[in-house]
Amino acid sequence: MRARLMEATVELxxxxxxxxxTTTLVSERAGVSRGAQLHHFPTKNALVVAAVEHLTERRGEELSRAVDALPAGGNRTRAVVAMLGDHFASPVFAAALELWVAARTDEALLAAVAPLEQRVGREAHRMTAAALGADESRPGVRELVQATLDLVRGLGLASTISDDSTRRRRILGEWADVLDREMARA
Amino acid sequence: MRARLMEATVELxxxxxxxxxTTTLVSERAGVSRGAQLHHFPTKNALVVAAVEHLTERRGEELSRAVDALPAGGNRTRAVVAMLGDHFASPVFAAALELWVAARTDEALLAAVAPLEQRVGREAHRMTAAALGADESRPGVRELVQATLDLVRGLGLASTISDDSTRRRRILGEWADVLDREMARA
Incomplete structure (x- = not known):
């Protein structure tokens, strides 16, 4: 039941x-009684934060497994960067964006979203550094990993109001080549 | 009067x-009668799109002049990239973000926002390429200019819910050095 509520919330x-x-629309779509829903999530804020957290973690784990399954060498950096770009252009990013933007002007929501954003950010960084085989003890490498994540976040934002996939692929292809040169250099 | 309405709308x-x-809050803050406001902007959508367009253009021109006033050589790339980063972390970016995100799920608003976003995007690209002295006829250079704008957009998004300025400066400092190496190489 919890999973159905989470999926319905993110879809909405x-x-x-x-x-x-609204919580009414969520309970209708999830096919869960209002009473049961309120028992688990007494407020809309509790529901949306839990839903974005749940889906972000699930999709993050899927991405992580997909990255782990990539062959080593060759075009690995390109594949990793392309997968990250697709991940940040997915519906779950749009749901997270709705939550972040609402939290910007809602103090109570921000108090719940800020720690979630920090956890998700740290996890995304750890996963990306590992996927790229980045040695972050070398000067500048940590910043390159962060820039990669901020770049895909910016591309994700652009993709929410128009189909930006061709442009995204071209930019990320170039960026992967830059990353390879820079990491070899560091 | 128009300028007062535009400023009040972006502030709100x-x-x-x-x-x-709301249009009521805007007319109150701008000190403009409801009748006069409705004469110029018959709907909330017309008002917010015009306001974001007006302020985006004004701030864009300010940025452009500041960039033009930078000395050539030395740390010019670093200065340009830092100015872009600050620009995308400013209140006008937050106002534009509100508009983009609302447009994602509002077809009528999207019809007005999509062409605005395209115009602003083209202008930002042209200005950034000129500021960086980027020769976009060389392979990969156009993508690096685009990546720079997507990066500062991603950093701007991160800065809306927490003060991210220290991290932003570090990342953009590294990014500027990468740009200099890559543009010398292209």
Whole structure:
């Protein structure tokens, strides 16, 4: 039941945005009684934060496994960077974006979203550094890994209002080559 | 009067978000009668799109002049990239973000925002390429200019819910050095 509520909440955030996501719509879509829903998540804020956290973790684990399954060498950096780009252009990113933007002007929501954002950010960094085989003890390498994540976040934002996939692929292909040169140099 | 309406609208988008910005609040803050406001901007959508366009252009021109005033050589790339980073972490970016995110789930708003976003994007690209002295006829250079803008957009998004300025400066300092090496290489 919890999983159904989480999926329904994220779907509604993607389709209708934060303002258009109501607890009534979520319980209808999830096929869960209002009473049961309120028992688990007494407020809309509790529900949306839990839902974005749940889906972000699940999709993060999927991404992590996909990256682990990539062959070593060759075009590995290109494949990793392309996978990251697709991940940040996915519906779960749109749902997270709705939550972040709503939290910007809602103190109570921000108090729940800020620590979530920090945890997710740290986990994304750790996973990306490992996937790229980045030696972060070398000067500048940590910043390159962070820049990669900020770049895919910016591309993800661009992709929310238009299909930006061709441009994204071209930019990330170039960036992967730059990363390879820079990491060899560091 | 138009300028006062534009400033008041952007201020309210920054403080209260898209959902919390009402035409009544705007006319109160701008000190403009409801009748006069409705004469110029018959709908909330018309008002917010015009306001974000107006302020984006004004700040873009300010940025452009600041960049033009930079001395050539030395740390010019670092200075340009730092200025871009600050620009995308400013309140006008937060107002534009509110508009983009609202447009994602509002077809009528999207019809007005998508062409605005394209115009602003082209102008930002042209200005950044000129500021960096980027020769976009060389392979990969155009993608690096685009990546620079997507990076500062991603950093701008991160800065909306926490003060990210120290991390931003470190990443953009490294990014500028990468740009210099890559543009020398291209």
């Amino acid at each position: 955030l993607v389709e209708r945005g934060f303002a258009g996501t | 988008l920054v403080e209260r978000g898209f959902a919390g910005t």
